[in-house]
Amino acid sequence: MITLGFFALGLILGSFYNVVGLRVPAGESIVAPPSHCPHCGRRLSALELVPVFSYLFLKGQCRTCRAKISALYPAIELAVGLLFAWAFHRLGWAPELAAALALASLLAIVFVSDVAYMLIPDKILLVFAALFVALNACLPFRPWEDAFIGSAVGFLLPYAVAVVSRGKMGGGDIKLFAVLGFVLGWKNVLVAFFLSAFFGAVIGGAGLAAGMIKRGKPMPFAPFIALGAWAASFFGTDIWNWYFHFLSD
Numbered sequence: 001m002i003t004l005g006f007f008a009l010g011l012i013l014g015s016f017y018n019v020v021g022l023r024v025p026a027g028e029s030i031v032a033p034p035s036h037c038p039h040c041g042r043r044l045s046a047l048e049l050v051p052v053f054s055y056l057f058l059k060g061q062c063r064t065c066r067a068k069i070s071a072l073y074p075a076i077e078l079a080v081g082l083l084f085a086w087a088f089h090r091l092g093w094a095p096e097l098a099a100a101l102a103l104a105s106l107l108a109i110v111f112v113s114d115v116a117y118m119l120i121p122d123k124i125l126l127v128f129a130a131l132f133v134a135l136n137a138c139l140p141f142r143p144w145e146d147a148f149i150g151s152a153v154g155f156l157l158p159y160a161v162a163v164v165s166r167g168k169m170g171g172g173d174i175k176l177f178a179v180l181g182f183v184l185g186w187k188n189v190l191v192a193f194f195l196s197a198f199f200g201a202v203i204g205g206a207g208l209a210a211g212m213i214k215r216g217k218p219m220p221f222a223p224f225i226a227l228g229a230w231a232a233s234f235f236g237t238d239i240w241n242w243y244f245h246f247l248s249d
């Protein structure tokens with residue numbers, strides 16, 4: 001029952017994170033003006049603001065101008081709902097729950113922002129960095145030295161990749177990994193880094209083969225970082241142990 005409550009909370013916040021991810025990089029306020037159709041500008045009714053269902057109900061288009069609504073938005077809402085429910089299911093009322101919810105929130109926002117603008121705004125990273133430090137002080141989720149070493153590893157590894165590959169890794173991605181390192185610790189941020197590279201290669205490669213991604217066109221990397229970081233946050237230790245066991249066999 002409470003898990004269902006977290007699912008509903010995630011759906012509603014997911015809808016808000018779409019707004020944050022779309023407006024902050026554009027330098028717009030996240031509270032005003034109220035949600036409107038980006039195509040015809042008509043203000044959305046209360047019914048049209050219901051997460052996921054409104055998309056299904058409207059069949060993915062604006063009621064007035066018939067402009068298509070991107071499937072990304074209901075997908076983000078649903079994903080945040082599921083991530084919140086999963087976090088509560090796994091952690092219960094543990095102090096780590098707050099950090100897990102904040103992490104899911106950060107990942108959803110940078111996902112939207114990077115897909116829409118190829119950009120991860122510093123403002124968002126700074127707000128979340130401050131939030132994670134405050135959370136670790138009130139509801140500890142990680143020893144401080146592991147958090148700070150994680151942050152350093154999270155910064156240096158993608159930075160080295162950016163230097164070697166001459167900028168294939170964006171500055172936003174590097175800073176995002178630094179924040180993620182604080183949350184995940186040094187072991188799991190390594191797992192997150194390699195998982196996101198793996199997801200990027202597999203999913204990006206499949207998208208290229210299917211013609212959904214054009215060769216030579218820059219691809220937003222935050223969606224893969226989001227996948228990698230989320231998987232590492234819950235399964236990082238298992239993946240780490242499995243990998244080193246596999247190597248020592």
Ligand SMILES: [Zn+2]
Pocket residue numbers: 037038039040041042062063064065066067
């Ligand atoms: Zn419209």
